[in-house]
Amino acid sequence: MSSLLVEIDPVVQTKDGDPLGSVFIETYGCQMNVSDSELMRGVLGDAGFSSADSIQEADVVLLNTCAIREHAEERVLGRLSQLRHLKTRKPDLVLGVCGCMAKHMSEKLMDRLPYVDLVLGPDSYRDLADLVVRSRNEPSLSVRLDRAEHYDGVDPVRTDGVNAWVTVQRGCDKFCTFCVVPYVRGRERSVRSDEVVRQVEVAAADGFKEVTLLGQTVNSYHDGVCDFPELLRRLSNVQGIDRVRFTSPHPSDFDDRLIATIAEVDEICKFVHLPVQSGSTKVLKRMQRTYSRESYLALVERLREEIPSLALSTDIIVGFPDETAGDFEETLELVRRVRFDFAFMFKYSEREGTVAHREIPDTVPETEKSSRLESLIELQSRISAEVNNEYIGSVLDVLVEGKARKGKGRVYGKSDGFKTVVFTSEALPNTIVPVRITSATQKTLLGEVTA
Numbered sequence: 531m532s533s534l535l536v537e538i539d540p541v542v543q544t545k546d547g548d549p550l551g552s553v554f555i556e557t558y559g560c561q562m563n564v565s566d567s568e569l570m571r572g573v574l575g576d577a578g579f580s581s582a583d584s585i586q587e588a589d590v591v592l593l594n595t596c597a598i599r600e601h602a603e604e605r606v607l608g609r610l611s612q613l614r615h616l617k618t619r620k621p622d623l624v625l626g627v628c629g630c631m632a633k634h635m636s637e638k639l640m641d642r643l644p645y646v647d648l649v650l651g652p653d654s655y656r657d658l659a660d661l662v663v664r665s666r667n668e669p670s671l672s673v674r675l676d677r678a679e680h681y682d683g684v685d686p687v688r689t690d691g692v693n694a695w696v697t698v699q700r701g702c703d704k705f706c707t708f709c710v711v712p713y714v715r716g717r718e719r720s721v722r723s724d725e726v727v728r729q730v731e732v733a734a735a736d737g738f739k740e741v742t743l744l745g746q747t748v749n750s751y752h753d754g755v756c757d758f759p760e761l762l763r764r765l766s767n768v769q770g771i772d773r774v775r776f777t778s779p780h781p782s783d784f785d786d787r788l789i790a791t792i793a794e795v796d797e798i799c800k801f802v803h804l805p806v807q808s809g810s811t812k813v814l815k816r817m818q819r820t821y822s823r824e825s826y827l828a829l830v831e832r833l834r835e836e837i838p839s840l841a842l843s844t845d846i847i848v849g850f851p852d853e854t855a856g857d858f859e860e861t862l863e864l865v866r867r868v869r870f871d872f873a874f875m876f877k878y879s880e881r882e883g884t885v886a887h888r889e890i891p892d893t894v895p896e897t898e899k900s901s902r903l904e905s906l907i908e909l910q911s912r913i914s915a916e917v918n919n920e921y922i923g924s925v926l927d928v929l930v931e932g933k934a935r936k937g938k939g940r941v942y943g944k945s946d947g948f949k950t951v952v953f954t955s956e957a958l959p960n961t962i963v964p965v966r967i968t969s970a971t972q973k974t975l976l977g978e979v980t981a
């Protein structure tokens with residue numbers, strides 16, 4: 531556990547005399563937020579807070595939020611208005627909003643929702659315990675970005691799952707025109723490689739066999755001494771770690787050394803999530819993605835040449851300003867060519883504070899965005915089903931995660947290539963089992979344990 535000390539005002543107590551009270555954290559958004567919530571639990575646990583099993587039991591409720599899309603913020607606003615009733619019944623409850631939306635809306639959030647006690651940006655978690663205590667007396671706002679904050683020495687408290695998230699890089703320097711991340715998470719900085727190794731050793735000592743390294747453009751990782759391929763090699767040597775994953779790399783930072791490292795090192799999973807965003811060079815330029823359709827396709831070709839078993843997924847935005855029917859057709863054509871294993875697909879939504887919001891009018895009508903998204907999902911779903919069918923007859927090593935929701939005696943887990951595999955077995959979570967694939971759906975492989 532972390533040796534972090536947080537100064538707490540000893541006169542502040544919850545109503546039942548518990549000096550600090552119990553905390554419930556609800557997490558929205560990406561894996562980075564899941565990892566940050568674990569870090570927040572670490573900070574609060576070290577300071578003496580306990581963990582509540584439900585919102586109803588908690589003295590402190592924190593929503594760790596996302597700002598990437600308008601819909602994500604609307605969801606949290608809806609949730610906060612529900613929690614207002616709880617706060618009316620339980621006036622001593624501390625209600626806090628943390629993470630990207632807290633930074634994105636800052637004071638506006640407190641002005642709009644005066645019953646929120648605490649608004650905390652992603653670089654303020656080291657002071658979380660202190661700020662929670664203070665917010666029992668007066669509303670607290672802490673959203674300053676801090677280029678020096680890496681959370682060195684803070685150990686996360688992981689709640690469930692067989693994968694340990696490890697944040698190796700915070701912030702982003704790419705400034706894609708549609709994206710709010712550089713403004714809410716600050717500039718890119720890498721956690722020292724010795725600290726990353728220490729964290730992975732802690733995860734291994736806690737029994738984790740799989741780690742996933744997180745960063746907004748994780749493959750641009752560099753701590754001044756060690757770059758990303760070198761970091762991957764160091765982590766794959768940590769005793770007890772069988773699988774190393776990472777997300778999300780940026781296509782422009784993928785070089786031949788990284789490809790060779792993934793190909794050569796057994797522990798590095800043969801799965802890459804490689805966001806493309808659009809298949810049109812013209813649109814990519816307006817998005818400021820720093821690569822072209824051609825260079826993206828060339829990268830995919832190199833990856834597949836060197837790592838024939840590679841599974842690939844992506845992110846795609848449809849309806850970016852001025853995206854023509856021809857541009858969209860180029861996206862469909864790229865998807866047909868690459869044949870991703872799966873994709874996260876979204877309609878463009880303008881985010882306040884971004885370059886696109888200031889300078890590029892949102893021109894594609896909502897109905898057109900919806901119809902393009904529908905066509906894309908239809909195409910990708912068909913491809914995902916076809917790709918999954920190709921696995922029938924093969925044997926995959928599956929890391930068991932738990933009991934399957936359907937079917938007595940069935941468990942599910944992930945293959946090296948990030949496929950969800952369901953099969954009948956008594957294997958416990960966190961064991962690796964060889965499974966022969968017997969059938970497939972668009973989202974899942976089904977199989978049986980083989981010798």
Ligand code: SF4
Nearest residue numbers: 702704705706709711
């Ligand atoms: S690379 Fe672009 S899309 Fe990704 S976090 Fe940075 S600015 Fe956002």
